[in-house]
Amino acid sequence: MLALNSRTTKTAFDVASSDAALHRFLHGLPGVDKVGAEQRTAALSTRSIKTTAKAYAIDLAIRMVDLTTLEGADTPGKVKALCAKGRHPDPADPTCPSVAAICVYPSMVPTAAAALKGSGIHLASVATAFPSGQAPMAVKLYDTSAAVDAGADEIDMVINRGAFLAGRYLEVYEEIVAIKEACRSAHLKVILETGELVTYDNVRRASWLAMIAGADFIKTSTGKVTPAATLPVTLIMLEAVRDYVAETSRKVGVKPAGGIRTTKDAIKYLVMVNETVGEGWLDPDWFRFGASTLLNDLLMQRTKLATGHYAGPDYFTLD
Amino acid sequence: MPSKARVAVRKTYKLFIGGAFPRSESGRTFEVDGNNVALASRKDARDAVLAARAAFGKWAGATAYNRGQILYRAAEMLESRRGEFPAEEVDDAVDRLVWYAGWSDKIAQVYGSANPVAGPYFNISSPEPTGVVAIIAPSSFLGFVSVLAPAIVTGNTCVVVTPAAVDAITFAEVLATSDLPGGVVNILTGSVAEVAPWLASHDDVNGLDLTGVDNAELALTLEQSAAGTLKRIIRRSSPKWTDDPGIGRMTAFLETKTVWHPKGV
């Protein structure tokens, strides 16, 4: 499918030689039938995950959370508290795993880096004029490298949706390539903002565009646009990473973000991962949840499983 | 003294198969009103089914408008040759052809449907012709036209068996001058008891109209035989041919095809 001519991802693809070439390639991907895709996710959502399977899924989901605060009102105090929560989500239970990462605005990276030191928890920073992406390229590049310099080891960038929808694929591609370079060793998550791409065909094309440009992760949403993550959109992205690794041997992670609030929702995602891409992605290195309120529901359900009775919100910290 | 009396040129009544007028391969004839007419055989039936099958795709695929035009043309031809047909039946027969001609592009609207299914699907049902239909025609001319026209107007092709050879073959001449593609109508004159069983048991015949079978016993055997390939059946009956025929003779040889497609962006 791809004209692969070298092992490096940056300049590897003839398909990225021009807008026209990218257009030919991306529009040559198999189409997505909306109704069929939505039915598939609806069918997977009927899986009944009980007892031991549920316990496994809850702990896995906790380990996959990118615990996020992206508010204008964020302060060092708020971020420090969040980091503490990420380290020990349930202070009463030492068997409770910590989250995958803390996700903050670039200005909060130094605070978070200090708070997470030695925890093994990743530090993700949104960058590139998040969430709109509407800034000059130089600003986006500086935004990125500043976050990396301050200690972020994961960068969540947004793509230029306007350029994508206008068919200026090369512009989108080159921007991702440049940001990837600015990330140096930090992992790059590319946010497609699927709510603005609207069609599943676009989601599939944007996924491939981000992957061939070097994304380590593809992520659904900023959380600032409705709809954010949905099961069908995530299904399309999972299919994309599955097909991409088969084609190129390079594995890419997936991160649904925004709107995932309950354990029930999270388990539906995990079932979908399990039955679409399999065991290989059931790991925080390859699948993340961008979420904030989800964590407490996971903790309540975890406690319910352990104690046998329903838990109440007062017993879990609000950070 | 030289006679002024002119010796008439007589017509030879042969079969009508694939648009041509062949003799029976068996070489046999029988006499009707002083004419020797071809006596169809089992092999003529076989040839007629082959011709009908060969004509089916194109006739079924023709536009409904085109089929209607051709039936209307047949009505014109019949009108112009009305003197050659039974005087008491020919007017009704012309009108019947006109009536069915008009149905060609309406039956799908009346007998089809858009189906409001409970889901994001486009869903539509439309009638399609059954295929090759064998017809045992009633002996009256109006009856003959009244069983033939509804079978073909919807796109079926047919093999008609009748002992009333003179009217049938004269009508074949009407059809042959109406732009009806060869093979759409094939007419076998002769013995129903001899030929019909071969059509009833034929694996490449999809429908069987027993309307004109006189003998109840024979009708029963033919229907039983037709069960072998689950042919669509019209049972024997003797309707009053001047009555409003309704759409039942058309729908008996129509299949309903339902097509689903998802709706999504």
Place this chain on the structure above:
Amino acid sequence: MFTYAPAPESRSIVNIKPSYGLFINGSFVDGGSAFKTINPANEEVLAEVAEATKEDVDRAVKAARAAFKTWSKLPGKERAKYLFRIARIIQERSRELAVLESLDNGKPIKESRDVDVPLVAAHFFYYAGWADKLNHAGFGANPRPLGVAGQIIPWNFPLLMLAWKIAPALACGNTVVLKPAETTPLSALLFAEICQQADLPPGVVNIVTGAGATGAALVDHPDVDKVAFTGSTDVGRHIAKAVAGTKKKVTLELGGKAANIIFEDAPIDQAVEGIVNGIFFNQGHVCCAGSRLLVQESIYDTLLESLKRRMGTLRVGDPLDKNTDIGAINSQDQLKRIKALAKIGSEEGAEAWSPPCELPRNGFWFRPTIFTGVSQAHRIAREEIFGPVLSVLTFRTPAEAIEKANNTPYGLSAGIWTEKGSRILDMADKLRAGVVWANTFNKFDPASPFGGYKESGYGREGGRHGLEAYLAV
């Protein structure tokens, strides 16, 4: 490993009696001998059921005839209310019906719960609405019912086939004698209780249980005006022969060997779902199953790889487990037939493949299987297997796909997968099949007519068309 723990649906919601009589004239009556119905997933006996004799069938037909006099004269709007009532009770008792269906049939609870039973209720709702609108159905003014309908249904969708038969018959003013399949009588008997609960007048619905002889007695009964049958083409032929020379109206819903045609420009991921759903839904016990996969050669390798990967996620096992995708084969006999044809497939040189999966020790099971290297000449490409077995063939051009798809005496259904609209419409025109699913498969709806061309039978069930089978038109 993310292993799903067992998630069994509770069977305590359904109360199966040790034995059941025949439902004639509004009450359960004793029959002569009895037979056992078992759970095909573990061979446990579920109940004993009466075997209706010729005399029992005669009693049932007489009851139906007597009831016809008043039922057919009841205003349509009143008949409608009974059908609406039945539809509502089915909704209220849906879990119970689903569990019972899965126990007696072996189908996964997720299907009986999410497909069969909801469609049953919907079917009664749909035809209830027709009962007082028959004047507007396009069959002329004041169309008359036929009389007593003898209805024989198969074991693959016991309750759904019952609904397809009874709902339109009653809406049109007929009364019925219905014979469920001998391996799956229980949901029909529970339906009889629902008729009682709905205060349906006695004799309007009669249920006679039994095997082939009971069915034959019903078809041959001289006072039956209408025969409706769903089942094998062989039995269909016998019925067509048996009613020859009578005035009985017949509709037949018979076998199939549907082609599911995948073009290179198909939405591949959905096509794979469609293939899986097409052949493994209900263990492939589906007359319209997409049992012949026609793949365009240019995408054969990738498609087969995707299909196999997807088949690897199918969960075979306990029908009552909510996560089961493929349940039990309905009977020992059916399992034997599937095994015999699969063996022939291998002997004829086709290559069988199944994902690794453990099968329960008791009960009747068959792994989801695909045969590759199949040609049109193979018996597994021509004969209906009626099990989870897919024959894979290839084609190069649309014309070749049509030729192969139509090269069968059957004509029930077909599938087309391509993103090109004009190709879909052209293919749909040329396929000789009663239902054409484009970019989807195995979709059913009460408003959508269903039925076959050629040896797949005649008549349509569902929609306005479905009324014709039960009216004197």
